[in-house]
Amino acid sequence: MSKNEKSTNQTNIENDKTLTTRQGHPVTNNQNIRTVGDRGPATLENYDFIEKISHFDREKIPERIVHARGAGAHGYFETYGTVGDEPVSKYTRAKVFQDKGKQTPVFVRFSTVVHGNHSPETVRDPRGFAVKFYTEDGNWDLVGNNLKIFFIRDAMKFPDMIHAFRPDPVTNIQDSERFFDFCANSPESFHMVTFIYSPWGIPANYRMMQGSGVNTYKWVNQDGEAVLVKYHWEPKQGIKNLTMKEAAEIQAENFNHATQDLYDAIERGDYPEWELFVQIMSDDDHPELDFDPLDDTKLWPEDKFPWLPVGKMVLNKNPENYFTEVEQAAFGTGVLVDGLDFSDDKMLQGRTFSYSDTQRYRVGGNYLQVPINEAKKRVATNHEGGQLRHKNDKAPGQNPHVNYEPSILGGLEEAKQTGKEYTPHVKGNLVRESIDRNDNTKQAGETYRQFEDWEKDELINNLIGDLSVCDKRIQDKMIALAEEADEEYGRRLREGLEQADKQGTSKNPLGATNAEQAPKKAVDKGHDADPY
Numbered sequence: 001m002s003k004n005e006k007s008t009n010q011t012n013i014e015n016d017k018t019l020t021t022r023q024g025h026p027v028t029n030n031q032n033i034r035t036v037g038d039r040g041p042a043t044l045e046n047y048d049f050i051e052k053i054s055h056f057d058r059e060k061i062p063e064r065i066v067h068a069r070g071a072g073a074h075g076y077f078e079t080y081g082t083v084g085d086e087p088v089s090k091y092t093r094a095k096v097f098q099d100k101g102k103q104t105p106v107f108v109r110f111s112t113v114v115h116g117n118h119s120p121e122t123v124r125d126p127r128g129f130a131v132k133f134y135t136e137d138g139n140w141d142l143v144g145n146n147l148k149i150f151f152i153r154d155a156m157k158f159p160d161m162i163h164a165f166r167p168d169p170v171t172n173i174q175d176s177e178r179f180f181d182f183c184a185n186s187p188e189s190f191h192m193v194t195f196i197y198s199p200w201g202i203p204a205n206y207r208m209m210q211g212s213g214v215n216t217y218k219w220v221n222q223d224g225e226a227v228l229v230k231y232h233w234e235p236k237q238g239i240k241n242l243t244m245k246e247a248a249e250i251q252a253e254n255f256n257h258a259t260q261d262l263y264d265a266i267e268r269g270d271y272p273e274w275e276l277f278v279q280i281m282s283d284d285d286h287p288e289l290d291f292d293p294l295d296d297t298k299l300w301p302e303d304k305f306p307w308l309p310v311g312k313m314v315l316n317k318n319p320e321n322y323f324t325e326v327e328q329a330a331f332g333t334g335v336l337v338d339g340l341d342f343s344d345d346k347m348l349q350g351r352t353f354s355y356s357d358t359q360r361y362r363v364g365g366n367y368l369q370v371p372i373n374e375a376k377k378r379v380a381t382n383h384e385g386g387q388l389r390h391k392n393d394k395a396p397g398q399n400p401h402v403n404y405e406p407s408i409l410g411g412l413e414e415a416k417q418t419g420k421e422y423t424p425h426v427k428g429n430l431v432r433e434s435i436d437r438n439d440n441t442k443q444a445g446e447t448y449r450q451f452e453d454w455e456k457d458e459l460i461n462n463l464i465g466d467l468s469v470c471d472k473r474i475q476d477k478m479i480a481l482a483e484e485a486d487e488e489y490g491r492r493l494r495e496g497l498e499q500a501d502k503q504g505t506s507k508n509p510l511g512a513t514n515a516e517q518a519p520k521k522a523v524d525k526g527h528d529a530d531p532y
């Protein structure tokens, strides 16, 4: 038999479509359980039925606590080897960015944030933009959003923020009063509210939106010198956002439109591409700026800190199975490689604990052995056990009896430090304080003034719609923030709310004006009133 000819036996195995149990037993009857007579009762020794149904009972894992609804795709990142006009090695030694033209496989998951799996993809919400780079030095995750800033600047506030944005714990209905109650009393959110209530809060789909790391990171070069960086993805397909009316029309037809758009584009070979840019700042406090470079509610002005291209990403393969790849994917801000580092950004540090913590609960302790999360390089650890561990992280030639370090008996050994170690000096009192440069409205005003007229109109109308059903004290706080940001912004919001008050109109969550939709509000009875 020549090398290329397959034995009959092998061909039979390849063509064998026989249904089996998980134990490999052929299933001869997949239609009927075993019963005493054809009318039952059933018997407890129905092993194959009990196995089938009990596996089905466990098909779902907990959905992500945020960003539950998502879509994913595979592709690659290609580095330019430069950052703007300079060699990238001047700023970072991360291998993923060196050697012009080098490609690194990636897996990307896009998502909405607040609502559960299968919620509509037309919601007004940030969109997640998480990228896993399978680099030669192990995995790097860049866990970002479509917008470049965030609602809060301290991780302590994240659970409260998400509770306020989620449906009411009693009615299970999303309630804009709870959203604005939190935001009006967390004025640092005002810049993000300005984006979210504009058309930028409803990207047309996942292909036509930007991405951003949002938090400030560091790049470290071969000499152990660091700079502060922000990452941004720019879609080559262009950017497209929706008005409330357009979103409502799409939602009436298809509440999976963004997942479908991404899947269909890749299936027809129309591969979406993004260019990766960084903004760079020297690694210090920058007292000359009127914002703190570690404050994630602020944009770094492009005229002072230009966007410098470093590479591009192409998505060219759909997942083979949604659950195994998209649902079990686990991204985290702690997943960095040599040459990339954290900044002191408090949000980033809080996030970094949260991701792997939730993934141990959501996917399981051995979530890093799931193929989508595994590094595409040799992994060698002394970790042992845990549920569903199905292989050992051992190096070839390692003494398998030695699962500890240090040892002279052939166990794993520490890697050599390449490049000078980066050892920032940290000094200060332990405090619980906000950063001191905390102007909450200046950049919101700048953003408002940069919007086109139709974007301003949408912003004002959307805010009036959702704020008009809120407690007057919340409205007043939001108007005061808008006035502080920009005279016209504040005036239009005030006038619009006064008019809505006279007309008694309010909006339902999709934006159709409908006074009857307004639930009974605390504004009627006052927050302190006894609900009974």
Ligand code: HEM
Residues within 6 Å of the ligand: 063, 064, 065, 066, 067, 070, 109, 110, 111, 127, 128, 129, 130, 143, 144, 145, 150, 154, 155, 156, 158, 212, 213, 214, 215, 329, 330, 331, 347, 350, 351, 354, 355, 358, 359, 362
């Ligand atoms: C202190 C603030 C934050 C905390 C505690 C936090 C926590 C979490 C948690 C627990 C998850 C679920 C992860 C999983 O189940 O795998 C998640 C997902 C996610 N977060 Fe955050 N987050 C924070 C802020 C942010 C910010 C500022 C961004 C944007 C830069 C962001 C982007 C994402 C994305 C894109 C996902 C979905 C990742 C995926 O597709 O699997 N988060 N976050």
